[in-house]
Structure formats: structure tokens, C-alpha cells
Amino acid sequence: MKNLAIIAVTSAITLAGAITIYLSQTIFKYNNIKNNFPYTNATMEAYPYTNTDTPDDFKDFNVKGISFKAPDDLTSKYPDAESGLQEGILINGSSDSDDLTVLVTDLTAPTMPKYYGNDFFNSSMKRGMDKMGYKVPENLYELSVLLGTIDLKDCDKFSPSQVNSFYKLAVLRDTMKPSILGYGDTDVVYTSTHKYYHTADKCSFIFTEQKNDSGNYKLEITLYNNADPDHYQEILIIGKDSRTIQQIANTLTVSE
Secondary structure, three states: OHHHHHHHHHHHHHHHHHHHHHHHHOHHHHHHHHHHOOOOOOOOEEOOOOOOOOOOOOEEEEEOOEEEEEOOOOEEOOOOOOOHHHHOEEEOOOOOOOOEEEEEOOOEOOOOOOOOOOOOOOHHHHHHHHHHOOOOOOOHHHHHHHHHHOOHHHOOOOOHHHHHHHHHHHHHHHHOOOOOOOOOOOOOOOOEEEEEEEEOOOEEEEEEEEEOOOOOEEEEEEEEEOOEEEEEEEEEEEEOOHHHHHHHHOOOEEOO
């Protein structure tokens, strides 16, 4: 009887340990994601302004390898600069009160966290992602879209593989969360922010749209050349006329 009691106690301890391990990898970790990564359900959407027509009187511009059409009164912020439009900042207003500003940055690539290596998307990670319907990204643009569209509702909190995979994605998303690019609008308070993605023939885009009730409108565009989707350029368009800004954005592409 004593041996049977010892066996029963040992079995109970083993079972309790197994349950604790299971809960730590499922419900407990799921709740940790829910409490510490609140933006995992704020998913990115497809860009809604692709059908915005561009006026015939828009002028062609080429800045830092990026081509676009814009109002013909858009000029270089620094007209005396030797590089001309390659300076990357264009305006159509006075230096004190710009009605429209377009800023183009140089080609760049992000600094990835040290833990993001060749084994990040290992077999265990892929198994959990596959169950949630997530595709393993093949480049930086696809990774940006993935991190922008993960949704905790896709994750089964009782599945260790799904919870562990989602947790790794949530940590990476939080680590790589970019700051909003700004120029000349430091005193503006934006009350609405939305993120979108769009894939075109030559380029792919991540859009961050910000606006407020006073009519201030900002569109930050991360442009990826489809021929080199691991690098990107930032384009910032700020003004009062959201339609004009969307019209400019719809013409963005890489120069021939």
C-alpha cells in the first residue's frame, strides 16, 4: 500500500508538472502577448486610394532615383544646392508655411535584431505559422507586411506551436516598430493613424497615413523596389489637401 501511495503521489506530481509546462506554453504565454503587445490586433490593410486619378497638368519629377508626378509649382527647398532636386526636399509654398512638402530619403536597409538569423523561421516556427495561415516571408517587404497584419485572433491559445510562433512574431514586430518620419510638422498633433500595404508592378509600398480635424495630412511611404525588396526608400508627403497627396503617391515608382 505504501508503494502504491508513493506511485500515486509521483504520478500526481508528474501530471501537475506537465500541466504547468503546457499552460506556460499556451494560455499563460497567450495572455502575456495580449497584455504586453497591445497592437497585435491593429492590423495593416490594403491601400484604399489606388483608384485616385492623377491630373493631366501634373509635372514629372525625379528625386534620388524615385519618379513621381506632382503639381508643377513644386520646387526644390534648396534651389541653390549643386545637386538640385537630388537634395530630396520639395515644397510649393513659402519657407515659413509650406502648403505641400515632398521629402525623399536615400536608399537604405534596416538594422535587424541579432536574434533574427537564418534559424528564426525554423521548422517549429513554420509549423505554428502554417496553422495560423501565415506565409514565411522571403524578403523585407513581405516581412513588413507579415508583421503589420498578424492578429492575435488567428492564434489558438491552446496550441503550443501557434502561441510560440506568434510570440516570436510579436516580439520582432515590437522591436522593429519604426518611428514616424517627420519634417516641419513637429507642432502638429495627428489624431488618426492608419497603415496600409500595396504591391504594384515595379514597386511595393507600406503607407502610414496620419491626419487630424484641422485638415493636416501626412503620408509616409516606404517604397521597395521589387527587384531589390530588402532595401527601401522613405517618401514623406505633407500638406492640407489629402487628395493631392494621394494623387502624388499613386504615381510613385523607381526611375528607369
